Amino acid sequence: MTNKTPLYDEHIKLGAKMVEFGGWDMPIQYSSILKEHENTRKNVGIFDVSHMGQVFVSGKDALNFLQKIVPQDVKKFSENHAHYCQLPNLEGGLIDDLIIYKLKEKYLIIVNASRQEVDYDWFLENAKGFDVKLENKSNELSMIALQGPKAYKLLALCGIEEDLQPEFFTISKAKLFDLDVLIARTGYTGEDGFEIILENSSAPFVWQKLIELGKDFEIMPVGLGARDTLRLEAALCLYGSDIDEKTTPLEADLGWSVPKDKVEDYNGKELIMAQKLGKAPLRKKLFAFEMQDRIIARHGAEVYIDGISSGVVTSGSISPTLGKNIGLCLISFDKLSENLATSLNTKEKSIGMDIQIMVRNKLYNAKIVKKPFVEKKYKK
Secondary structure (H helix, E strand, C coil), X not given: CCEECCCHHHHHHCCCEEEEECCEEEEEECCCHHHHHHHHHHCCEEEECCCCEEEEEECCCHHHHHHHHCCCCHHHCCCCEEEEEEEEXXXXXXXXXXXXXXXXXXXXXXXXXXXXHHHHHHHHHHCCCCCCEEEECCCCEEEEEEECCCHHHHHHHCCCCHHHCCCXXXXXXXXXXXXXXXXXCCCCCCECEEEEEEEHHHHHHHHHHHHHHHHHHCCEECCHHHHHHXXXXXXXXXXXXXXXXXXXXXXXXXXXXXXXXXXXXXXXXXXXHHHHCCCCCCCEEEEEEEECCCCCCCCXXXXXXXXXXXEEXXXXXXXXXXXXEEEXXXXXXXXXXXXXXXXXXXXXXXXXXXXXXXXXXXXXXXXXXXXXXXXXXXXX
């Protein structure tokens, strides 16, 4: 039995093709993935992201609790700001990746749809001994995302003028159509955009109003298909494909988000910091690649270096924006020479490196390239 978001009936009315994703019935596309992708890059797309989980953390020990469960230094978080974080297990592997918002008297954690129960159980286990209150509001709240260069114009038309809109990677309370909502500005597409967090009962009304008013900006509803090609062009990780419980933040090439100077202990810190400081070798690493031959390398395809099977494609698709076939791959170092592993660990040497990928029992040429594939266009 799959779950349905409060917007399920809206998707059916719009003729969406529905699929199961992370335990939820979700729209994969409404018109075509290509059209929805291109329109998000040019105008504005509206997404149902109500399958994501929302957990509020408060209480005297809220800060200390969060310091224990994420590598990021939560005491440095400013009010109403958002932070990309990881949720490591005791071995440093990633249970999930998160967005944490610091609100006035509490924190809001956004968790991935397929990890809601796992994450919340982990929160409860780690909350033992802390004076902390955990409120799982995942079944009470919906989320609607507006993404694209005209998203801010649509929000202004809805009554939230540009100078009142939250800045990039912040969150604020707002009145939208006389409803109390939270509006964040983070996004998962590489475009400027907003996430509207609201009560389930209000979601269909707000969805309909946004589509009605968004006609002036050529709004289109967007499904999971285009969401995936958009996030891939921005080289943003998808949990369960690019990152998992056997991959550390450094191995996922997320070292930029892990501070060196956090004093407090946290789950998995020993290995994560050893890798961060170069005291422990990376076992593998996530890379971006571009196909040189005209074929798409999909999730699960084997990656070869110097004729040696050395990794796997974690995400792969066509880039509608670039007209090229792109992807992310996780390359293991255990079968490679020390010199080759060192080169892969050096950004300047790894960029442009030739690799091959097995597709339907044939090897095709590809190159490691810089991230992101498409320049991110977040409005400050």
